[in-house]
Amino acid sequence: MKYRITALLIAIIILLTSFPVNADYMLSAEGIGQNKRIPIPDLYKVVNEEFVFGEAGTLKKPMDLFIDKSDNIYIADTGNNRIIKLNPDMSLNSIYGNNIELGLNKPEGVFVEDDGDIYIADTENGRVVHITEKGLVVEEFFEPESEMISSGHAEFKPKKIYISITGYLYLIRQYMLMSIDGNNEFKGYVASSDVRMSMKDVLLRIFYTGEQKAKLTKLVPETFLNFIIADDGMIYGTTLTNTDQIKRINGIGKNIYPEDRRYGERTVDTRGKKSIVRNPEFVDIAVDKEGIITVIDKNTNNLYQYDLDGNNIGVFGGPGLNKGQFKFPSSLAVDSNGNLFVLDCEKESLQVFKPTEYCKNIHAALSKYHKGMYVEAVKEWEKVQKMHEGNPLVHVGIGKAFYKQGQYKKAMEHYKIANDREGYSTAFNEYRQEMIRKCFALIILAAVILIIAINRLVNLLKRFSEKEFEV
Template identity: 40%
Template sequence: MIMSKWHKKGNRILAALLIAVIFILSAAISEKQAFAAESEDYILDGTVRVPIPKTYVLKKVINNIGSAGKETGYLKKPGDIFINSQGYIFITDTGNNRIIKMTKEGTTLNIFKGPKQKPLNSPGGVFADDDGNMYIADTGNGRIVHLSAGGEFVEEFVKPDSNLFESTFTFQPTKVCISPTGYIYSIGNQSVMLMDAYNRFRGFWGQTNVGFNIVEALVRKFASNQQKKYIVKRNPAAFINIAMDEQGMTYVTTADATEGEIKKLNSVGENIYRKYGSVSNSLNLFNLDFLTKMNMTDKTFVYGERFDDDGKPIKPYFVDLAVDKAGNVSAIERNTCKIYQYDQEGNLLTVFGGKGDQKGSFDLPSSIAVDNDGNIYELDMSKNNIQIFEPTDFIKLVHQAVKMYSEGNYDAAYNVWNKVLKIDENYDMAHTGIAKTFYKQKRYKESMQEYVYANDRNGYSMAYTKYRHDIFRQYFGLIVLGIISVIIFFSLAIKFLKKMARNALTEFRMLNPNRMRLANLFKLSIATLFHPIEAFDYVKSSRHKLNYMPSIIILLLVVAVRIFYIYTVHYPLADIDIKDANIVLEVVKLILPIITWVVASFAITAILDGESTFGEIFVVTSFCMIPYLLINIPLPVLSNVFARSESTLYGFILNATNIWILILIFLSVKNMNNFSIGKTIGVCILSVATMALLWAITLLIFVLVGELYLFILGLVREVQMILL
């Protein structure tokens, strides 16, 4: 009877838990669906999405272009949308082989099919000049067609004659653009071809640099002609789309993940927009950059995003971009189905849109355009419609502030940015804008503070350099006196340490103490800085009298110094953001390599007839960390004098310290085991490999224990279900 009651009670509890789980899962699914239904606008702080007020709202959806005689009123796989200076909309209705001309309200004015003798065939792109003349990338017919504003055939541009074309080259333009000087830019075969008004080839324009590859150079140098035929050619990153602003500057979207997927090209095809980096064209066998490079935390910048809404990795693929009259660049990305908007410096202003079936979301976006009022038009190849988005007051303020700053109206820009902050105090671009305004007004200290709010370390460093210059000029005499005092202090400190090291070695040499006291070992560790071989000899000769407490204290001091460094180093030179600092992780990053080195080194030296014991290796390894303490205690304090522009010198100090430590470790292995230099190198390599093996085994054990835990947990649940 009692068991029956407990059984019923257990069933009720289980049922309640089951209902709770179902409720939680339902809520989570509903939340995910709600996110998909109405995605927030946001900006990016690295990879973190920061919500911002709504920037664009759906104004209108055009699903039907209206009746047009025998022509269907529905779009079919439309490929391109263009708005000329008159405000007329031109659409390449690719699937229906036609061009549609509309008002910006969506009223169809005309439909063009091309010349009767050779009508359009799968047109990919369209461009219209100020008078309404149309230039159409007639992809299926392999030509560019010029039609008048009324649709009459004017001329066509076909594959130009040139000896530079390979025999396999085909002319199939997918996008077209006409410069103010009359040159024709067309995208086809993943490149931009430049032609003049006489159908003459003027070259491939804006090609991405593929850089120098030594392996490829050697293969091409020594391979036979037959072997060269099978060498895969490295092609530059493909061009996807092209657009021009009112000044005739050219913007392109590419698949270039090295320099940047979005580019602004000048008259000679050079990218002058914000870049990730550059490609090297030379071989430098004596590259010593590793001596000066240092790890500095900063905002990671990419065009678009590297992960979708579900956290899956993606490669941005911007199908199109448009530039408004203020110079703001809006680009639409196909994987996330979102519109990313940037200013003229490549700063992200907003992200909106998203994948979905509801209004305001996209399915397979193919093109984007912007009118004179700042409205954004999105063309969808799957939904076969046009969605028009209207800017909100918030993003209008942002655009206004950006424009005022670019025009040199800094006071007005400052006032507008403050209005933006009243709406959203976490909008980084507003803090950046105010910081730039302060900088132009020579209010450098206030500029530095705003750059901190914006988490912009490069901007902070730029303002700090000017602020430091003003301070130097104002207090030049005191600063010179301070520099002299610092030099004298460090000179005396080094002399003191040398004397301490010399006294320690003398004490060991003359007195040969029977017991290694704490003070003796601390003094001996200092001697490692100046006389490492002699210090290691005394450790080796005193192996039965070693005291491990000083070594433990040294490692604890290493951890303490690392924490001190994190919280005191100058803001632009920090290698980790304070708010992201994890003390436990920092301890593991410091101590784990030291401990695994001791274990691995002991194992290898024992196998190879080494003489050192585990305790000796632990002691001398801890002694080798003394340079870390010596340098990293004063360095973060002194770093407050450095800006990022002096990071080369600062990085050299840090890297030289690490090299110093490695040299001491190498000498300790050699001296403690009486190895030759060649054997010491081999032992060090094997020890590092053993360290990697130990980490791999530990990780494998961790994964297996986790899997075992999940298996046992599942087994217990199965048993519980059977019993209940």
């Protein structure tokens, strides 16, 4: 009897853990804030999920992940006060944090330079510490002294950190992105979001007295949740806002990613007395070498992927305990082969997602388009179309490629299928101008013939009038 019960329990466990992960889908924009879900083939397959890392054992509330140029993996194992370095095959390489000299306290960020030097956001110690590949301390960065920031180390708790090609240390302090130079000098706030004022705010600040103005609620920039500095030198960030939650910021601090859009999906929290509509909270962002952007949404446990034009490529993941699902995905990174690594703070695991052929074809099409290889891009989109006829990105992508080749009529046909009104309108304007240019000589010739004909008709009428007068 005991064996039967045991066998039954094992069967139930196998059944429960064998359920497929949430089906992948993509978001097709139907208007501002209105998205239609379209089922798609799998973008990624989970090839590994690790819970134990050799002699390092298990993780404890890990918060950050970084992959270097050699595809070595670094984990900020926050709860264990250490940084773990893994080889590309996920075998253990090194552990940083066991020595007294380093003395990490809840580190929540890690960045690695090309030479192997490591920068650690030692969060609860209120510092950023720079160590060598062998673990020797090189320097420390604390909150710099400046009139532009409040004093005191207690509020300086760095989490996400990056080093720019100029050697500046970038980190998020409160709601703004700040930079520090190699001498621990404050260099300023960069890539700050614009503060938007309503007409009411403007009028109040014009007519209120100084005392009344002091009582007004202070307007602050949009809250940055996370950021990275990609190989192209751009700062890619996520903000806690109603729209434009993904930013791509150039060297002069201007967001050049498509604006006036809602990225991700809103959710409704019904746990309280009143339902609360929540905007996405993209707690981390990763960008591959082709500019493909992937973000993690804290509210849905989903991963959302976008191209450089802000088009959604797909959505995958979701809440759960199975492979490919998450309890609280805290960080993600992408290696040189396009594999996604996702760190789960609650499951205390690291999952590896390998792109499928469907995903690779989409990425290849986008890559070739941005490299100016428009004929090749069309061929890649045709491969995608064979795998998924209903993907609107196919016709948008082919339409863009034909547009770049000057084949505006063909571009219009594909934009029409994709219901891309903006693209269709742009192609139509070019097609109209092209027709005018092509017919310009005929138009001029017709005008000349018309003028000659009118002139002759006038002369004939004059002669006829003169003869009538003589009679």
